[in-house]
Amino acid sequence: MAQQGRRASWVLLLVALGTDAWLVAPAGPAALSLRGSWRLSNGNGSLVLPGEVPGCAHTALLRQGLIQDPYYRFNDLAYRWISLDNWTYSREFQTPFDVSTWQKVSLIFEGVDTVAEIVVNNLTVGRTNNMFNRYSFDITDVIREVNAIQVQFLSAVWYAAEQSKNHHAYRVPPECPPPVQKGQCHVNFIRKEQCSFSWDWGPSFPTQGIWKDVRIEAYNLCQLIYFSAISRYEHNTQQWSLEIQSDFDLASSKPVDGLMTVSIPELQTLQAQTIQLCPGESSIALLINISKVYFRTVELVEDPIPGSPGLSFYFRINGFPIFMKGSNWIPADSFQDRVTSKMLKLLLWSAGDANMNMLRVWGGGVYEPDEFYDICDELGIMIWQDFMFACALYPTDQSYLDSVRAEITHQVKRLRSHPSIILWSGNNENEAAIASNWFSIPQAKMSIYSKDYVTLYIKNIREVVLSEDKSRPYIPSSPTNGWKTVEEGWLSQNPYDTHYGDTHYYNYLSDCWNWTTFPRTRFASEYGFQSWPSFSTLAKVSSEEDWSYTSNFSLHRQHHAKGNEEMLQQARLHFKLPRGTHLHDNFRHTIYLTQVMQAQCIKVQTEFYRRSQSEIINGEGRTMGALYWQLNDIWQGPSWASLEYGGKWKMLHYFARRFFSPVLPVAHEDEDVFYIYGVSDLHSDTELTLKISLFPWNSMEPACTMAKEGVTIKAGSAVAIYKEPIGELLKRCGNCTRQSCVVTFYLTGGGELSSPSNYYFLSSLKDAEGLQKPHLAVSVSQAQDHFRLILETTAVAPFVWLDAGDIPGTFSDNGFLLAEKKMTVLFHPWEGTSVAELNKSLSLTSLTDIS
Secondary structure: OOOOOOOOOOEEEEEEEEOOOOEEOOOOOEEEEOOEEEEEEOOOOOOEEEEEEOOOHHHHHHHOOOOOOOOOOOHHHHOHHHHHOOOEEEEEEEOOOOHHHOOEEEEEEOOOEOOEEEEEOOEEEEEEOEOOOOEEEEOOOOOOOEEEEEEEEOOHHHHHHHHHHOOOOOOOOOOOOOHHHOOOOOHHHOEOOHHHHOEOOEOOOOOOEOOOOEEEEEEOOEEEEEEEEEEEEEOOOOEEEEEEEEEEEEOOOOOEEEEEEEEEHHHOEEEEEEEEEOOEEEEEEEEEEEOOOOOOOEEEEOOEEOOEEEEOOEEEEOOEEEOEEEEEEOOOOOOHHHOOHHHHHHHHHHHHHOOOOEEEEOOOOOOOOHHHHHHHHHHOOEEEEEOOOEOOOOOOOHHHHHHHHHHHHHHHHHHOOOOOEEEEEOOEOHHHHHHOOOOOOOHHHHHHHHHHHHHHHHHHHHHHHHHHOOOOOEEOOEOOOOHHHHHOOOOOOOOOOOOOOOEEEOOOOOOOOOHHHOOOOOOEEEEOOOEOOOHHHHHOOOOHHHOOOOOHHHHHHOOOOOHHHHHHHHHHOOOOOOOOOOHHHHHHHHHHHHHHHHHHHHHHHHHHHHHOOOOEEOOEEOOOEEEEOOOOOOOOOOEOOOEOOOOOEOHHHHHHHHHOOOEEEEEEEEOOEEEEEEEEOOOOOEEEEEEEEEEEOOOOOOOEEEEEEEEEEOOOEEEEEEEEEHHHHHHOOOOOOOOOEEEEEEEEOOOOOEOOOEEEEOOOHHHOOOOOOOOOEEEEEEEOOEEEEEEEOOOOEEEEEEEOOOOOEEEOOOOEEEOOOEEEEEEEEOOOOOHHHHHHHOEEEOHHHOO
8 A cells, every 4th residue: 555645765874883983884795696596306216306485396307308387187196196295405606705704694594384494505504494484594604615514305295194192181273174175184283374284165286495595695883784764653643653673684793883763754754773682683673753744544443333332443544444345365286386476466466457556465375475565555455364373273382382483473573564464364264263162172161272373463462463563453353353352362263243343154054135135243364265267267178078077076175064065055046057968068167157146146245345334233333344255266166256367357355346346236135125326435425326237137238227316325335325115116117027127226426436237137148038139249440558358249148158168358348238229338458469369268158158
């Protein structure tokens, strides 16, 4: 998120350092990057191959053609041997500087995945056991002109099993994931990406490798490790201040005095402070007062609400209550070295393009690279940052806690300068796991796990966060009850209480078109439905024999128990399922139908949350956030994502662009009365005109059209703007019945202010009367960097889907209700293509094509 107002810049000058006298600091450190080509060998030496750093064993083997794409068909099972072996990275290097001229030489790893012994010139210089930590090893007395280095890995699977076995006092569940996930066990005993051992949307690939930067640094006196600037606003003095925080590694064995000067030329600000650095790592903070500039402020507001028990739960940004619209982020690939800058930009741009203002970085993945947060800062996407603990209980022996404290300290120091991050959260669903006793712990032993929970997330993680960053709120878990959880000793009896905090809600069996099944929560941080990715995405990792909904491949790829059946069960409530005789056509049509079902379900639920932001009904409401699960995919398979692996938009993502629109009319029924609410995210009141039409399914002309002028929607609110009994609405529209007509509506105002068109189905579409084959036709022409598609139809067509196949890009609209004879849609390719190529790849589908 960009700062509000002028953007400040600052320069840190360490101008004088010395022990007994003021001395001018020497030039910066000498550095040697060890990125690039290493040798990689397995445990018994039978495999020796080049291995790129950053990288991992799987991608090295793939790069040399020794394995297929790990995502192809059943290769997640076929390649388990890779994770069970012990791999070693090795290389030689020459030191490009005279070691004798430097006081200290350090070998620095920004990320090692995960358990390894580091050997330099046949001497062990250190060990690693935490994927999320930064490691610095002193090699001053070890380094020579010509050097050999080995990073000897131990299988994460075997290490986790051994750690669990050695934990004798009591079990720490869950021991293993459900069989349907085809995963590995005891992931909670290793500080590693938790979903790398499998999840209900992803495969098991417990990687080994040097996954981030590695380098050698030589320096005299001291070296800067972390630098951050955190803004504060003092309400009493009405003045901004910046806390400049710097961490140094001191090479000297004695304390060193110095002068730290901070200069902000744009604001004519210059401030100096004498400092003393102690041997080892030292932290220095300098507070400077500034004026004429504004920064992002964040408050998590938990206040009493008139007419409702409990407390609010919303974010106030720069003084404004903000309804959070967005999704949940998971790792973009099982192999982090395949996550490119281009991929991050594409996925995050897609989130912003869908009108999202928040993403929750989920706690079972990784802390994302700096570039991820840089992009979010730039796009104005706010980040709810989980720490990496999810759906499990964890050990609390001292060595584990020491590792966690180092991890949290490093990550907070690394990330705290990013204004996009507005919340730290201790874990994903672990408070709920204890409260609901997911792991069938005997009641007599529950106190052990409750104590461990408080020890880990409160006495350690929270303590570190509050010490390193007082500029953001911290919550111990998601879901949680906020202050009520605190009052209950940090473990609430019911973390899903709709009167407090945030909630996660999944219900695959009830009718998702029935809004009364949804919790009227303060903040919906997880909810969702599965769908399958497009055929073009699946075709890359499957063969022709796999192209059936009941094939071994389709069953293998589904990691959520009964997931394939639940999708069809939900779709069957409102749509006719494919019944054709051609197996491959049925598969394609079923994929399409799962995406229709998912998009429509989440549309109904999200619109419910958005219209609940200003209401209290039966003590519930004032919903101020809707983050559906999930944004992106880790591989090609069925999941809750709206973006497929590689970034292709599912139908849900096009729906999200509409249902997260800044101004939106949403409709629902309550006891046979039809309501339309006007929802606005704007910071000022707006006066608009509401236009409503009812279209018969068998006609391209509306049965009736109405306009209501002078509709006022207050800033940041949701208000009822239309109300009429269904019977009276149908009566005024001639021969319309629930089954024969569909309602469309939109808001329009002066200038460019308007909403997307919305619709409301008065019956299930399997019961619709008059639906006809639309005989869709399209003509394509090129217009500079995009393509213009002119669609023509002979009948009203629901869920019109344009698919460009393997040509990456986005449409200006998709998955829409087509009620015009002619409509123009733009296609924006992400890579160069032509009219001929697009015509060849393009396909059109609507609901009545399913048979």
